[in-house]
Amino acid sequence: MDNNFLADILYPNIKTLPADIEARYPARNLQEGAKVTRFAPSPTGFLHIGNLYGAFTDERLAHTSGGVFYLRIEDTDAKRTVPNGIAIIIETLGKLGVKFDEGAVIDGDNGAYGPYRQSERAEIYQTYAKQLIREGKAYPCFCTEEELASIREQQESQKLTPGYYGEFAVWRDASLEQIQAKLAENAPFVLRFRSEGSIANKMKFRDEIKGEIDVTENDVDHVILKSDGIPTYHFAHAVDDHLMGTTHVIRDESWLSTLPFHIQLFKALGFKMPKYCHTAQVLKLDNGNKRKISKRKDPEAALTYYHSQGYPVAAVREYLMTLLNSNFEEWRLANPDAAIEDFKFTTKKMSVSGSLFDLDKLNDVSKNVISRMTANEVYDLTLAWAKENDADFASVLESDKDYAIRILSIGRGGKKPRKDIALWSEVKGYMSFFYDALFNREDSIPDKFNKEDICAVLANFKDTYNANADQSEWFNNVKAIAESNGFCPDMKAYKANPELYKGSVADVSMFLRIAVTGRMNSPDLYEVMQILGAERVLGRVAEIIG
RNA sequence: GGCCCGUUAGUCAAGUGGCCAAGACGUCGCCCUCUCACGGCGAAGGCAGGGGUUCGACUCCCCUACGGGUCACCA
Secondary structure, eight states: OHHHHHHHHSSSTOOHHHHHHHSSSSSOOOOOTOEEEEEEETTTTTOOOHHHHHHHHHHHHHHHTTOEEEOOBBOOGGGGOOOOOOHHHHHHHTTOOOOOSSSEEETEEEESSSSOOOOGHHHHHHHHHHHHHHTTSSSEEOOOOOHHHHHHHHHHHTTTOOOOBGOOOOTTTTOOOHHHHHHHHTTOOOOEEEEOTTOOOEEEEETTTOOOOOEOOOBBEEEOOOOTSSSSSSHHHHHHHTTTTTTTEEEOOOOOOOHHHHHHHHHHHOOOEEEEEOOOOOEEEEETTTEEETTOGGGBBHHHHHHHHTOOHHHHHHHHHHHOOOTHHHHHHHHHHHHOOOGGOOGSOOSOOOOEEOOOHHHHHHHHHHHTTHHHHHHHHHHHHHHOOOOOHHHHHHHHHHHHHHHHHHOOSSSSSSOOOSSSHHHHHGGGGTTTOOOOOOOOOOOOHHHHHHHHHHHHHHOOOOOOOOOHHHHHHHHHHHHHHHHHHHHHHHHGGGGGGSEHHHHHHHHHHHHHHHSOOSSSSHHHHHHOHHHHHHHHHHHHHH
């Protein structure tokens, strides 16, 4: 077989040689230890939590080592390409704080190692593929889909491992005449890698996260160029990561199964292998079993879910970081105000087993993150969320910014800030009673209290309320009202002899709270009244007295 | 089914042969307290099972079970 001749009749239009290409991709000039990573999605425009898990890892690894993090678009499958897909990916990640140094941008490329869209790299792949043909490492296969299906059926019925290998690799040793005959018919063909491997050969491979793993050599002649001349993922991965100088390939552990093939490819192409970091998967509990989180079945898999629910970006980052590096939480506890960039990210602290996404934990993290924000930050982020999701609330917020800030300032700052907001979508509920337009009475005073007593207490309050009093004066007044109406002003005394009183100062406070806020629970009542203003306070009290 | 990965409390996990197996979330209780939230204290709850190796195994080896992944001209 004249391999040079075969290469020429298969890909006559390819005149470039690997050396020509190599010359266009000089080695990167980076400091020792700098890591070059990439995020390489299909342009479906859809990102799920697992993508973010990987993207964060890529980003941190590159940026904590003085390296480069770039975006490559794997658009070799037309079915996975949607309009604006790239823009959506860049925007979504940008909102989550993941910024690229290099690679595909919305309307082109940024960087010297492009093109960064695989669809624009056909000539490059074909150049290397042609070289493999010359070296006898690749060959054309003219099997139709039906023929492949029938091979598979035959294998299944005989309980053999499915695949194009050994005796099933029917075109592997085809003669030049057979090939030429097919070409003369204009029959479509794929290019397959000629595997010299055997499943009898086992070897060890070192993964940066998993550690030493056992691999079995690949003996399948996988497709490297599809019939349209576009590469499969495997071939594109080898060529691109080589040319673009990727030092660390971070990908989902489901790629572990094709790793043996990738090892072969790098060797056959004469490329130095990058380091591999196969990450554990983000799982979800389904009928008592853990399973890979699914973008089709699980709404919380989509990144847009967190955005629309109103989780702060910082909270999602923070939570994901706790999953990514097991010592992150400890570090955060010791450095509550440090920037996430100061954390020493390492693959050594990455879990080898899949972890369940825990919304309870996310909520807790989010409450902590929000509790550390200023009222102004909370206002801005809530408003931004409301503008997208609740226009009415947004206009309420905008109607009086200072008023909103005062509300959001309650219990904020200091050593023990309130931690009651986890989502921007919850803020409306927390704030509603401060606005006449949103106010509604959710709770009422329990029936066990005598209506006359309630009215007496409220009337008493109405007559004595002084909006200028400070907090202790205010509370002393509440106690005085309690006492003069037969309610115990002192909780300890009340608990010792509850039968002596109609109730306690706690009950009196509750009457006031329900009258003023319409709820059993609220932040500090004095502060609430200060913000509401005397007119609203007294008006609402009057409503109850009737 | 073949191959590969994994298995410490409900969840996330520390642990790398040697004190009664950290911590966080969640749950429950108590305290603080005018309610809620915060905060403090405490409780319940775990090394999948079986063999080895060893003076000694959560840690090393083997087997089993269970879970996950992958076996495309998709990535």
